[in-house]
Amino acid sequence: MLSYLLAVTVIALIYSLMTLGLNLQYGFTGLINFGVVGFFAIGAYTSALLVVAGWPILLALPCAVAASALVSWPVALLSLRLRIEYFAIVMLGFAETIRLVVTSEGWLTGGVQGVTGIPSLAAALGLSMESTLLTALVALGAVIGVVWLSRRLVASPFGRIIRAIRDDEDAVQALGKAPGRFKVAVFVLGSASAGLAGALYAHYITYISPDQFMSLLTFYIWVAMILGGVGRVGGAVLGTAVLIGLMEGSRFLRDILPGVAEVEMASIRLGVIGLALMVLMRFRPEGLLGKGRGA
Amino acid sequence: MDSAYLLNLAFNGAVIGLITALAALSITLVFGIARFPNAATGDVATAGAFAGLLGPVLGSGALPIILVGMATSAAVSLLFYVVLFRALAKRSPVASLIASIGMAFFLRAVLTYFIGHDQRVYPLPLVRAVPFGPLRVQAADIQVIVWAGAALAVTFALIHLTPIGKRMRAVADNPDLARSSGINANKVMVVMWVVAGLLAGLAGTLLGVKTVVSPEMGWDLLMPAFAATILGTIGNPLGAVLGGLLIGLAQELSTPLVGFTYKIGVGFLVLLLTLLIRPQGLFAKNSLVR
Numbered sequence: 001m002l003s004y005l006l007a008v009t010v011i012a013l014i015y016s017l018m019t020l021g022l023n024l025q026y027g028f029t030g031l032i033n034f035g036v037v038g039f040f041a042i043g044a045y046t047s048a049l050l051v052v053a054g055w056p057i058l059l060a061l062p063c064a065v066a067a068s069a070l071v072s073w074p075v076a077l078l079s080l081r082l083r084i085e086y087f088a089i090v091m092l093g094f095a096e097t098i099r100l101v102v103t104s105e106g107w108l109t110g111g112v113q114g115v116t117g118i119p120s121l122a123a124a125l126g127l128s129m130e131s132t133l134l135t136a137l138v139a140l141g142a143v144i145g146v147v148w149l150s151r152r153l154v155a156s157p158f159g160r161i162i163r164a165i166r167d168d169e170d171a172v173q174a175l176g177k178a179p180g181r182f183k184v185a186v187f188v189l190g191s192a193s194a195g196l197a198g199a200l201y202a203h204y205i206t207y208i209s210p211d212q213f214m215s216l217l218t219f220y221i222w223v224a225m226i227l228g229g230v231g232r233v234g235g236a237v238l239g240t241a242v243l244i245g246l247m248e249g250s251r252f253l254r255d256i257l258p259g260v261a262e263v264e265m266a267s268i269r270l271g272v273i274g275l276a277l278m279v280l281m282r283f284r285p286e287g288l289l290g291k292g293r294g295a
Numbered sequence: 296m297d298s299a300y301l302l303n304l305a306f307n308g309a310v311i312g313l314i315t316a317l318a319a320l321s322i323t324l325v326f327g328i329a330r331f332p333n334a335a336t337g338d339v340a341t342a343g344a345f346a347g348l349l350g351p352v353l354g355s356g357a358l359p360i361i362l363v364g365m366a367t368s369a370a371v372s373l374l375f376y377v378v379l380f381r382a383l384a385k386r387s388p389v390a391s392l393i394a395s396i397g398m399a400f401f402l403r404a405v406l407t408y409f410i411g412h413d414q415r416v417y418p419l420p421l422v423r424a425v426p427f428g429p430l431r432v433q434a435a436d437i438q439v440i441v442w443a444g445a446a447l448a449v450t451f452a453l454i455h456l457t458p459i460g461k462r463m464r465a466v467a468d469n470p471d472l473a474r475s476s477g478i479n480a481n482k483v484m485v486v487m488w489v490v491a492g493l494l495a496g497l498a499g500t501l502l503g504v505k506t507v508v509s510p511e512m513g514w515d516l517l518m519p520a521f522a523a524t525i526l527g528t529i530g531n532p533l534g535a536v537l538g539g540l541l542i543g544l545a546q547e548l549s550t551p552l553v554g555f556t557y558k559i560g561v562g563f564l565v566l567l568l569t570l571l572i573r574p575q576g577l578f579a580k581n582s583l584v585r
Contacts (some may be wrong), residue, residue: 032389032397049368060516085332086525086570091520092334093563104556219396260475264408277397278379281390 006132010204012244015137017197019224019236020146020189028154029081029186030166034117035075035091036221038098039068039191041213045102045109046082048118048208057124061199068195076187079181087089095215100193103210114209121203128215135204142200146193150233153189163231213215216270223276229287239287247272299429304547310436310505312543313443317498317524318516326528327467328487329380331388335398335493336520337513341400343368344503344512344515345410349560351418357438357504360417364500365493371402372492376484384484399514407510414507435505438550446497447536450490454532459486467530519546519562526569528576537577541565561566 018036027029047064051057075094079087096289102109121138122131153159164172167178172179202208218242228239247269260268280287318336325333346367350360383391422434454460457483465473465496466483474480502512519542526541527534546561553561569576 006399032392053399078567082570082574085392086574088389089332089334089521090567090570093521093566097563100556104554154570216400219400222393247368263412267404267408267584269404270400271408273401274397274400274404278394278401281386281394282379283384285386285390 003132004134010132010139011137012241012247013136013143013199014201015138015221015224015244016143016206016237016240017139017146017200018221019228020143020150020196020233021193021197022235023225023228023231023233024150024153024162024186024193025188025190027225027236028159028166029162029183030084030169031079031183031187032088032216033091033187033190034088034215034218035098036089036094036194037213037215037217038095039072039194040198040201040203040217041095041102042099043195044202044213045074045115045198046195047199048115048202049108050262051119051124051203052117053114057121061196064199065125065192065195068198069192072188072191072247073184075191076184079183092275093219099210099213102213110209112210114207114212115202116207118202118206118207118208121200123202127171132204135200135263137199141198142196146196147237148234154233158182158185165233186274207256215290216273218278221274223280226280226285226287227276231283232287235287297302301548302429302432304550305544306430306432306436308544309540310439310543311547312540313439313536314502314505315516315519315523315543316536316539317443317494317501318448318520319527319539320447320496320532321498322385322520322524323527323530323532323535324463324475324491324494325549326524327577328463328493329384329391329432329484332397332450332521333393333395334392334517335375336491337397337493337515337517338399338402339368339371339412339492339513340499340502340516341510342371342499343404344499344508345406345415346496347500347503357417357419360504361442361500362552365413365496368496368499369489369492372495373485376488380488381481381484393547399517399556403510408532410510412510414509416507417503419504419549425540433505433511436539438504439501442497442501447532450494451532453490459483463487515559518559518566519543522562522566522569525566525574528578531578534576534578556567 018040021057022033022036025033043064045069047057047060050060050063055063078090082090102250103111105111120131120135122134127134156164161177162182163183171178205212211235224243225236225238226239227242228235228237317437322333324334325331325336343364347360347364350363352555353359353363362423379394379398380391383394419435422432424433426432454463457546462473462483464484465476465478466480470480506512508512520539523538523542524535527536527538542562542565544560544562545565549561550558
C-alpha cells in the first residue's frame with residue numbers, strides 16, 4: 001500500500017512539471033498549447049536513448065530538457081504568426097506528428113516496440129537506494145524548483161507583462177513592449193519543464209513506447225490545470241494531485257467493482273477526462289480556484 | 296513506379312479526398328457560423344460509423360447503413376449543441392474548442408466502453424473490382440463518389456438557394472447585424488448543427504464502407520479535415536471540397552515517397568504550410584457570406 005502511494009506520488013510530481021509549464025503558457029500568457037505530450041515525448045526519448053547508448057545520466061537529463069526547449073522554439077515562433085484557434089490545432093497535429101515519428105523511425109526509437117531496459121535513476125547514478133524513493137525525491141526537487149522559478153517569474157516585471165499579454169495584447173503593444181519575445185520565452189520555458197517531466201518518466205517506468213504519448217495525456221494536464229485554477233502556480237500542483245488521485249483511485253474502484261476489465265477502465269478514464277473538459281468549460285472555465293480570466 | 300500504379304493511387308486519393316471533404320464541410324459550417332474549430336467532428340463521424348453497423352437490421356445494402364449512421368450523427372451533433380455549445384456561444388471560441396475536445400474523448404469513451412476496440416466491417420457483398428483501363432474501381436469507390444457528390448450538391452443548394460441558407464450566411468457574415476435584422480439565431484444554429492452532423496455521419500459511414508470501422512477512424516480523419524478546411528478557406532463549402540481532394544491526393548501520392556505511416560503527417564504538413572503561406576486559404580473570402 002505504501003509503495004503504491006509512493007508510486008502514485010511520483011507520477012503526480014512528474015505530471016505536475018507538465019502542468020506547471022502549461023500554466024505558464026496558458027494560465028499566465030494565454031498560449032493554447034495542445035501539444036504538451038509532444039514535448040514530454042521528446043524529453044523521454046532523448047534521455048532514454050542517450051542513457052541506453054551509454055551517456056552519463058547527469059548529461060542526458062539536461063540534454064533532454066534542451067531538446068524539448070530547442071524543438072519548442074520554432075513552434076513558439078509559429079504562435080506569433082497564427083490566430084489562437086489555428087495555433088491550437090497546429091499543436092494538436094504537432095503532438096500527433098511526434099508520435100508518428102517515434103513510431104516510424106524504428107532504427108532510432110525501436111518503433112512500436114519502444115525503448116526497453118532504460119536504467120532507473122538509482123541504477124544510472126550507481127546508488128544502492130530504493131529507486132522509486134530516489135525518483136520521488138528528485139521529482140519533488142524538480143517541482144519545488146519549477147514552482148520557485150514560476151513564482152519569481154510571475155512576481156517580476158516579466159510576469160506583469162505576460163499577464164498583460166494574456167489580458168490585452170494590443171495594450172502591451174501600445175506601451176511599446178514587443179509581446180512576441182515574451183511569448184516565445186514562456187513557451188520555451190514551459191516546454192523545457194515538460195521535457196524534464198518526460199526524462200524523469202522514462203527513467204521511472206524504464207520502458208517507453210509510442211502509445212504512452214497519446215494526446216489524451218495532454219488533456220489530462222489541461223484538466224489538472226483547470227482543476228487547480230488557471231493562472232495559479234500552486235494550483236497546478238494541487239490540481240495534478242487531485243486528478244491523479246481520482247484517476248489512480250479508479251484502480252481501487254476495480255477491487256470494489258469486480259468484472260470491470262482494464263480495457264473498460266481505460267475507456268472510463270478517457271470518458272472522465274472528456275466529461276471534465278466539457279463540464280469545466282461550461283461552468284468553471286477559470287478553474288475551481290482560478291484567478292485568471294478563463295476562456 | 297509505372298503510370299498505372301500512380302493513376303490508381305491518385306484515384307484512391309480522390310476517393311479518400313471526397314470523404315475528407317465531407318468532414319471538412321462539416322467543420323467549415325461550424326467554423327463559419329459558430330466560430331470555433333470543432334475537434335469533435337471526427338468522433339461524431341466515428342459514432343455514425345458504429346451506428347451504421349445496425350443498418351443491416353433494417354435492410355440489405357449500403358443504404359440503410361448510411362442512413363442510420365447519418366441520423367445518429369445528426370442526433371449526437373444536435374444534442375451537444377443544446378446541452379453544451381449553445382451555452383458556450385457567449386464565451387470565447389477557445390472555451391468551445393476545449394469543450395469540443397472533451398466531447399471527442401467522451402464519445403470515443405462511450406463507444407469503446409460498450410463496443411470494445413476491435414475493428415469491424417460492414418456486411419456488404421464483396422464485388423470484384425471493375426477495371427477501367429488501368430484503373431481498378433471497387434464498388435465501395437462508386438458508393439463514395441455518388442453519395443459524396445450528392446451530399447455536396449445538396450449542402451450547396453441548402454446554403455445558396457434556400458431562405459435558411461441565406462440566414463446562415465447572414466449569421467456567418469455578421470451575427471449582431473443578423474440578430475438585429477430579426478434572424479432567429481437559434482433556429483439557424485439548430486439547422487447548422489444538424490447538417491454538420493449529417494455530413495460527419497456520412498463521412499464516417501463512407502469511410503467504413505471503403506475501409507474498416509474502428510474507434511480511432513474519426514480522430515485520424517480530423518487533421519486532414521482541418522487542413523482541407525483551412526486550405527479551402529473557412530466557411531467556403533466549395534473550398535472545403537477542393538481542399539479535401541487536394542489533401543487526399545497529396546496523402547496517397549506521397550505514399551511511395553514517405554511510406555505508409557507518414558500519410559497522416561502529410562495532412563498536417565499541408566495545414567502548416569497553408570497557415571504560414573496563405574492563412575486565409577486559397578479562396579480568401581468566406582463564401583458563406585457571399
